Amino acid sequence: MADIQTKPGCPFCSATAEKGFNIVWEDEEYTAFKDRSPASAQHILLIPKTHIDSIKSLHQTDVARAEKMAEIGHSILDKLEVSQDKRRMGFVIPPFNTVNHLHLHVQExxxxxxxxxxxxxxxxxxxxxxxxxxxxxxxxQAVKILKKGQDVSVFAC
Structure with a gap:
């Protein structure tokens, strides 16, 4: 099993069905659950089980993590039979995010x-x-930015 590091008080670090999360997919490193305030018919949040504050915390060494999250997101949307042209997946950049735990919005x-x-x-x-x-x-976009060794921010990058 992966070495999971959590942050006390982080609501996503304890994302389980027992805590009221509607889990739709899970493995040893990632959990996906339905957003409690969905912006679309299918709106799922995919998180790493290890606490990472946000997309701003990722660097060039994290490209594989972002790519893996995209792969999982597409797999979830495939199972939901969401067509390619109806998909949007991405990260809200702080300070505009609501929870300080890296989460990929997987949406139809x-x-x-x-x-x-x-x-x-x-x-x-x-x-x-x-x-x-x-x-x-x-x-x-995030993968391209990280591959260039840049950090993702609200400003142009």
């Missing part, structure tokens, strides 16, 4: 309201950047 589009869609707005990169100013980064 469309969003339930235009207001919820604002939270997950994708800002494609321009001028050599992989993303522009936004508080959400798609998982593929």
């Amino acid at each position: 589009l469309p969003y339930t309201s235009w207001l919820k869609s604002l939270m997950y707005r994708v800002a494609p990169g321009t001028g050599g950047n992989d993303k522009d100013f936004s508080w959400f980064v798609e998982v593929e």
Whole structure:
């Protein structure tokens, strides 16, 4: 079993069915559960069992982790029969996230309201950047940024 490190008081470090989480997928290193306040028909959060504060905590050495999370997210959406063109997966960037534990939003589009869609707005990169100013980064954008040795932030990167 993986060496799991948790943070006292972190609600996601104790994400279990016994604690009221609707678990949809789990292995030794990751857990996926339904979002308690979904922005779309299918809205799942995928977390590492080891506590990591956020996407801002990841670096070039964490590319494989981000890629693995994307792979798991796609597998979950495959099982839910969500078509490729209706998928959105990404991370909310602090200080705009609600829980300080790395979590990948695995979603089926469309969003339930235009207001919820604002939270997950994708800002494609321009001028050599992989993303522009936004508080959400798609998982593929995050992987590209990390591979270049850059940190993911709200600002263009």
